[in-house]
Amino acid sequence: MTVDAQILRALRQAGEAPVSGADFAEKLGITRAAVWARIEDLRKLGYDIHASPHGGYRLRSAPDLLHADDLLAVLGLGHIIGRDIQVFQETTSTNDVVDKLGRDGVKEGVVVFADSQTKGRGRLGRHWISPGGKGLWFSILLRPPLSPQSATQITVAAATAVARAIRHKTRLPSEIKWPNDILVRRKKVCGILTEMSAELDKIKYVVLGIGVDVNFNESDFPVDLRSIATSLKVELDHSVHRAELAAELLRELDADYHRLLGGKFEAVADEWEQHCTTIGHHVEIAAGSRKIEGHAESLDSEGALLVRTQHGRLERIIGGDVTLRA
């Protein structure tokens, strides 16, 4: 952990209680003047750190800014997802950055955020709008001991965690649209893109990309998307602190990844089904050149969607574009 991360962590843990410069200096093994200099730098970033001459330092508020050290401080230790965090001002696509880390053999759990992406992408190479300051665009490196056939489990766990984090943080009624969208009031606020590098029977690594439309105004969306996309701000009528939401997302993602690794995918899938708009509905699914229509019955143990067609056959669908039918 960097000095900044340790300072922020100590301030956050102390809450209303001030932390003295002497305490910092001793814990961090630096001079009180050096502590003062770090605090001054954090203040320049927008951290409102109050200093009383005899009492010490107190964090009054944090800026709506993605700061790797602060996210690490908020999350604490002992988890996989968020073990290491990097924040870029701008990148092509956070999935590309994390893919490179995966090839380079970096340990799982690293998270890469970008304030903005110049080539953000969704499923099948579709463009993903990701302007600066308006959303959370991040990717996570995972190395689950799964076959490529079971990779859908990762998307299911991620969707469950993201939907829960949004509910906790905003109280909005977030729902899941199979396989990879999070909706609020039938409009998309978040997309999940799972990419992997694999041998036939073994995943080498997964890049889990997540994009959340946090503080978009309605006018930030292209006209043709306004009927199907929304943001947390539009739905709440006020903006959301991105860094706080980011921490909540990473916490919940880590929790569900642990459930999955611990062999508790069924519990995740149960929660997923409770919040899913797809299960129990008549759906039409376009998967490549194929179209399947039927009743979405449930998820199977690998995360595939089981659809009963009009001929009574149960089809196992691993991906595609879902449309709800009346």
Next chain:
Amino acid sequence: MTVDAQILRALRQAGEAPVSGADFAEKLGITRAAVWARIEDLRKLGYDIHASPHGGYRLRSAPDLLHADDLLAVLGLGHIIGRDIQVFQETTSTNDVVDKLGRDGVKEGVVVFADSQTKGRGRLGRHWISPGGKGLWFSILLRPPLSPQSATQITVAAATAVARAIRHKTRLPSEIKWPNDILVRRKKVCGILTEMSAELDKIKYVVLGIGVDVNFNESDFPVDLRSIATSLKVELDHSVHRAELAAELLRELDADYHRLLGGKFEAVADEWEQHCTTIGHHVEIAAGSRKIEGHAESLDSEGALLVRTQHGRLERIIGGDVTLRA
């Protein structure tokens, strides 16, 4: 096509008939002196090109050398695999080189050979011995319109094609060991490594890596491998022209890839089963931490192995290490 490739192609098409310098100069749009200079360079590489003062040029023999232009000349046009060929003297792993081409959006069909690899690898990151001049180490970039679930089809098609090419070229009784080895007299002569980059429901690209132990002497193998590995030279008692074998391999691989793309995977699978040592035997399969024992019955439509366990259940196996049992 380069000038060298065009010269070699014309010489090979003419066979015993000489091609005049004037013909070359006209076809290639260069001077007769320039033709002469190219021929001289080819001779330096070991191409035995006979020149008669009035008759013209004739190719008497080609060196046992991997030459991209000559492979392109031998293969001709109109195929996918071998559309473009690159030959490296040495590389880490040809799969790494082709993976990079895949990421860069290069069209499918490009083949990368290396005379030797410093970090050749087999399944699950195992080391693959790949010394210079002794074998064929190459990788092919493919972009099949398949889901990751069906990627085993690629390995099945590749194994079928490689086994056939070895039979054609050497008359050796090559057999397939599911999922990815080619054996001669129960010893491995070739391994196939299929790696992919994919979204959940769509392959972005496949890197098909193939390593053939062509001209190893028995003493070239580490002692502990001598009971399970062999080379074409050891089995034939004479060496094999690597470039000719390479051309035959690419031709057959292209043929089976076309069968697969044309929806004829079943025909490929039928041929595969005829030459497979695994089907019809009692096998033990180690797949990760799992061990499955039973009777290997057949392949399914996606290329997975169907094994009937002692409890009568049919298990669908997508990869693993197979041992034949008595």
